[in-house]
Amino acid sequence: MSAQDILASARARLRGAPREALGELVVPRRVLGIGRADRIVPRGTAWHLGALLLTDDGVLGTGEILRARTEARRGYAAESQRQRAELAAAARRGGFAEGETVHVGWQELDIDAVDGGAASGPLALRDGVPSIRWSAAGGYMPLERYLAERIELLRNPPAGAT
Template structure:
């Protein structure tokens, strides 16, 4: 089945040539210096085509993690810890060198397309002999070929206002 996944993703890469990519980043937590904490930053780790639950690079398939937009750090009065953390991550991306407003993917992980039967390959799986993808944590599996067709079409020709 490995060859089936490889062939589908190779075909997807060919069809995506020239389509816009989004940045991949890695969150870096620097060591303390003389006991003083330094600010986190998100550093560039390449680019990928964002296909919903998947990120496709020139050489790998990744599971999507968190997505942030880089922005300058400003003081905000968020009451929710989750909002505060997202603002910190957006500022960390800016500190890491991403342009203002640039979309950055963090927390992604490389998928093992050679074995679609375990956690290392989730959200990819073979369902009743058909290569499939789980498009959301609570969603069911969908045939990978039709999923890629739909996502590539959306990336190439996004709906008005997107």
């Protein structure tokens, strides 16, 4: 079975399942020398399946995941915390609801390339089987099995996970 076929089957099983927002960081140009705040604007929705984001007509590699929230002055122990807070505020400025989950920094994957034998992001053809490397340190596992597990988790989250 091709990666395209596996993804089409997954989409059919996901109908009615919850989706999460996709966003894109927009850095506005300066107006009269005055900078304006960055914002993250909506770019659709997708089913979040671990290392993949499945849309109606494509598949994306997961980037950063954040929750939109109103900007607030805080002290941070780490620069990375401050940067994440700025991204969360940029999502709120871009129109996402308070607390809404937003995916940014995702990358489009080329499924035709995978079916042709090349790799695209975490996807590759391994011994003729569409497979996914779900973590940088992990090995490949068959895409069909991976999606079955992720769809089950999305549809029936463990107690206390929601």
